Amino acid sequence: MFSPHERTVRMTAQTVEDLPAAIDRALAGRSILVLPRNRDDSITEVAPSQWRGAGRAPALILFTSGSTGTAKAVALSADALTTSARATERFLAGPGDWHLTLPTNHIAGFQVELRARLAGREPVRTTSASFTAESFAEEVESLFARGGSRPSYTSLVPTQLHRVLADDRATLAAAKFDTILLGGSAISPALLERADEHGLSIVRTYGMSETAGGCVYDGVPFDGVEITITDTSTIDLRGPVVADSYVEFNADGQISPVDNPGLTTDDDGSRTMRTSDLGRLDDGVLSVLGRSDDIIVSGGTNVSPHELETGLLPTWQHHGIAEVLVTWVPDDEWGKLLVALVRLEDQVSPAMRAALGSSRELARHLGGLDHGMGGQPLPRLAFPVTEIPNRSIGKPDRMAASRLAAELVAAERRRSRIP
Structure with missing residues (x-):
């Protein structure tokens, strides 16, 4: 599938420390980082010369979750990725120390790695094959044992937060974070109420692979991100965090952009992701109401x-x-x-x-x-x-x-x- 000159970075606990340097190469335009469909497969670096689209080669290619059908390969530029990471820093309390609980072949996990890299300190990464409240508590203790005065963050999905709140030790650990980003699926009000009762600082995130991760925090879009509610009540997202295109891999390993009406670029270069999510804007604050195809x-x-x-x-x-x-x-x-x-x-x-x-x-x-x-x-x-x-x-x-x-x-x- 790829060139014989590719470099491979294994996504295992023994070699995950190689990923930050691979991120550096991708952001600098020296390689295209390709994340695998499955978390246990390999991350691959491909030469930028394999890119067959117009303009600069993307920094990152990853696959969507496939929740509505076949997973699609998404190409993200270095600018989109770093714009997203820096916007997160501005929304929160600045660069900080991160705890990684999510798989790095998904954009939410990859963004934790990227934010930590830009902040200059590697995250504390989970070593457990599956998320448990016990492993979470131990890893958080390791994070805070490192010391320092910077703010601390983690990113969870609702299922993980459910498990945390069911365990006293994990709940106390979670309360130490300055902010917990929570997204990836629908969040029940009851879950947020329980988190608030235990002193957890939660920020709800909305975004996807095609927007370099979350780009709307607590209903408020990042600077430069525009939200439009269409005539059919679906959400369009426009701005610098939106992906360049969907792509396909040719038999010889070359990477080509694929036209798709869900991901468009205007004549001025502005990019729009046309989602299938239903939404409502109230005084500029977005509420996500589910998916139209659900x-x-x-x-x-x-x-x-x-x-x-x-x-x-x-x-x-x-x-x-x-x-x-x-x-x-x-x-x-x-x-x-x-x-x-x-x-x-x-x-x-x-x-x-x-x-x-x-x-x-x-x-x-x-x-x-x-x-x-x-x-x-x-x-x-x-x-x-x-x-x-x-x-x-x-x-x-x-x-x-x-x-x-x-x-x-x-x-x-x-x-x-x-x-």
Whole structure:
């Protein structure tokens, strides 16, 4: 796939220290850094001469999470990457010390490496194969043991924060950070309330691979980033952090830009990312309302699973529900029948425990709670699950959730001998 003259940097604990120097080469235009699709594969450096597009070769190529289909390769310039990193510093309390918990083949993890590099001190990196509250607490202790007077930061996804807040030691460690960036998927108000109760300083981030990571913090865009809400209520992002293009790799290893209506460049060089996310602007502050392609049409009504999840969880959480993901299964009457996948806390209310034997009974019990979602179609089935399906960066995997719901429905029918 690549030139035989490429240099490879392994993404393992033993050689991850090679990544900062590779970032330097990419920012200086001496190589193109290519991140792998999978976190356990290799980061690759490719000669800039392999670039077949107009203008300077990109500094970084990485793959989208593929949450809406096939993952796409995105080309980001050195200017876009550093503009994003410096904007984060300005929004927070300046250059600081970073804790890295996210995979570096995703833009959120890579940006932690980049911000730390620009700040002049390597991050404390997780060495655990999977995130745990215990490993988080130990790593935070290592970060603060290094000393110094600079501010401290980390970047988490909501699933990680759930695990942190379920552990006293990890919660105390998290409270030491000056700021925790939180993004990657929908954030429930209940989760933010719990974090605030424990003294955690949270900044909500919104962005994607195509915008060099988060470019809207707590609903406010970075300087130079413009937000437009289209006629169809989707979000367009325009500015210096937007990627140059999508790209493809030719058989000989050359890299070429690919035209895509979702990522455009104007005649003046301004770049726009046309997202599939639904949004609303109130006095310049952005609220993200879910994805247009996640909308579920149930009984002729458009249902936003994101809106249901964020609306129901604050009440459900008081009855022992830690997380919820709304999905669907085919149904003759409804077309798509709404299904809630719920992850339970260790302690649940007696009434809910009595309802756990039937998906319809559990949904009826949860739907009857005082959740303030009157008039909204609600899930008619609810299944407890050990883990909510998600991708490696913590985004909900809605396709996997739909498949899991179908399997759970089929299994329950077999048990009950329902035709």
